[in-house]
Amino acid sequence: MEKQIILNTRHFELTLNRLCYELIETHNDFSETVLIGLQPRGVNVVSRLKKQLEAILGKEIICGNLDITFYRDDFRRRETPLIPSATNIDFVIENKKVVLIDDVLYTGRTIRSGLDALLAYGRPKKVELLTLIDRRFRRDLPIQADYVGKAVDTLISERVSVEWKEIEGEDKIVLYTPDTNE
Amino acid sequence: MNNYLSVEHLTGIKDLTRKDIELIFKTADSFKEVINRPIKKVPSLRDITIANLFFENSTRTRLSFELAEKRLSADVINFSAASSSVKKGETLIDTVNNILAMKVDMVVMRHPNPGAAKFLSERINAKVVNAGDGTHEHPTQALLDAYSIREQLGTVEGKKVVIVGDILHSRVALSNIYCLQKLGAEVMVCGPTTLIPKYIHELGVKVEHNLIAALEWCDVANMLRIQLERQEIKFFPSLREYTMQFGLNKEILDNLSKKIVVMHPGPINRGVEITSDVADSKQAVILQQVENGVAVRMAVIYLLAAKINR
Numbered sequence: 243m244e245k246q247i248i249l250n251t252r253h254f255e256l257t258l259n260r261l262c263y264e265l266i267e268t269h270n271d272f273s274e275t276v277l278i279g280l281q282p283r284g285v286n287v288v289s290r291l292k293k294q295l296e297a298i299l300g301k302e303i304i305c306g307n308l309d310i311t312f313y314r315d316d317f318r319r320r321e322t323p324l325i326p327s328a329t330n331i332d333f334v335i336e337n338k339k340v341v342l343i344d345d346v347l348y349t350g351r352t353i354r355s356g357l358d359a360l361l362a363y364g365r366p367k368k369v370e371l372l373t374l375i376d377r378r379f380r381r382d383l384p385i386q387a388d389y390v391g392k393a394v395d396t397l398i399s400e401r402v403s404v405e406w407k408e409i410e411g412e413d414k415i416v417l418y419t420p421d422t423n424e
Numbered sequence: 425m426n427n428y429l430s431v432e433h434l435t436g437i438k439d440l441t442r443k444d445i446e447l448i449f450k451t452a453d454s455f456k457e458v459i460n461r462p463i464k465k466v467p468s469l470r471d472i473t474i475a476n477l478f479f480e481n482s483t484r485t486r487l488s489f490e491l492a493e494k495r496l497s498a499d500v501i502n503f504s505a506a507s508s509s510v511k512k513g514e515t516l517i518d519t520v521n522n523i524l525a526m527k528v529d530m531v532v533m534r535h536p537n538p539g540a541a542k543f544l545s546e547r548i549n550a551k552v553v554n555a556g557d558g559t560h561e562h563p564t565q566a567l568l569d570a571y572s573i574r575e576q577l578g579t580v581e582g583k584k585v586v587i588v589g590d591i592l593h594s595r596v597a598l599s600n601i602y603c604l605q606k607l608g609a610e611v612m613v614c615g616p617t618t619l620i621p622k623y624i625h626e627l628g629v630k631v632e633h634n635l636i637a638a639l640e641w642c643d644v645a646n647m648l649r650i651q652l653e654r655q656e657i658k659f660f661p662s663l664r665e666y667t668m669q670f671g672l673n674k675e676i677l678d679n680l681s682k683k684i685v686v687m688h689p690g691p692i693n694r695g696v697e698i699t700s701d702v703a704d705s706k707q708a709v710i711l712q713q714v715e716n717g718v719a720v721r722m723a724v725i726y727l728l729a730a731k732i733n734r
Contacts, residue, residue: 309454311454312454312458312466312467312468312496312726313466313467313468314468317468317469317729317730318729318730318732318733325427325447325450325451326451326454327454328453328454328457329454329457358467361463362461362462362463362465362466363461363462363463364462
């Protein structure tokens with residue numbers, strides 16, 4: 243397995259910072275906006291963005307977590323069934339601008355499920371998508387992100403892993419490529 | 425972690441492992457959140473058809489299963505013996521195979537004969553969920569009871585549960601004993617000698633004939649209904665006498681040295697096994713049990729459906 247760093251700790255921080263300012267450009271003071279992270283890994287992005295946005299704006303940003311397990315289109319088609327994570331949306335999304343957030347955008351199927359799951363909570367005014375990594379040209383569905391940390395060109399056999407200081411010990415994004423003779 | 429149940433069908437708690445039960449509870453937690461949303465439905469099972477076969481009367485269990493299936497977006501067909509060809513002499517296997525010929529993936533069955541669900545599961549090509557087979561088992565009721573205890577007390581492990589009433593005729597009692605013991609709880613049964621099976625202590629449960637002593641011992645009291653429909657002979661002189669000895673009223677509850685949780689699988693005979701003021705008190709979690717029943721049944725159906733191969 244070959245390892246290649248896509249974003250190191252310093253660029254990771256810069257990228258998150260840039261995404262914060264891009265969000266502020268569109269959403270001003272966030273009075274009408276909520277951030278919703280997709281379980282499991284999008285939640286990490288949200289908690290970091292929330293911290294940084296609150297430091298910049300000096301006010302509370304409303305955030306939630308959304309689990310999409312029951313909305314997936316591959317139920318019974320996978321090797322192992324998925325165990326759901328917690329959904330935690332204790333606010334009304336009706337007429338709010340929602341920013342859906344995930345770490346890696348790949349086939350787009352997770353986001354498709356996320357949109358379905360989100361509508362069970364009401365009718366948002368607008369839904370946008372933020373992703374740290376966009377594995378572009380690899381979509382199965384017509385879905386694009388509004389805010390992208392970094393776009394990368396990848397092979398299907400490759401794997402992108404977003405690692406966090408809180409969990410893995412270091413902020414970085416790594417691309418794993420299987421050896422050609424494997 | 426293995427995310428599969430170890431069984432292909434839910435015929436009884438006896439076949440489940442502790443891990444299975446914990447997996448069901450964890451999944452039920454998510455479904456409990458789902459059924460408290462504005463839109464209480466998820467599309468997971470939209471390509472699954474489920475038949476509810478009720479060869480015996482039921483209101484709560486059938487509604488609960490039907491609601492659970494619909495909240496998972498499964499297609500549902502209902503069948504009750506009273507209005508069917510069973511009356512014309514068709515066998516169980518024939519009835520079920522005819523229904524399966526209509527491409528049904530899962531069967532939820534209640535039947536008056538003990539072992540009917542197991543019998544069926546060995547002979548048909550569909551998942552079987554036992555919704556009560558005679559005086560044998562009622563697994564989903566036991567699961568929702570244990571789930572409710574876990575919700576009220578934080579855990580089932582180490583808790584003391586007394587099951588009061590008609591143990592002899594109760595499938596709820598047997599499934600509860602298996603389920604609670606697998607989760608590490610201590611179980612006691614309490615009732616008139618005639619309604620306690622002779623060798624029940626071999627299951628590792630305590631036996632007590634004094635209601636007050638049993639209630640002082642326990643953290644949770646599960647008050648069973650007196651099943652007059654299953655009693656061909658008299659097991660006690662009169663309902664009034666039963667109530668005087670084994671009925672739970674507010675006075676007894678208030679005079680206990682600690683607060684206990686009162687459960688009842690329904691339907692309640694008000695004034696027989698518990699009085700109205702107990703049933704409607706804060707210590708009774710009877711309606712929470714009903715709510716949890718939908719979430720637990722959703723979890724069971726979801727986890728079994730995950731094992732259907734196309």
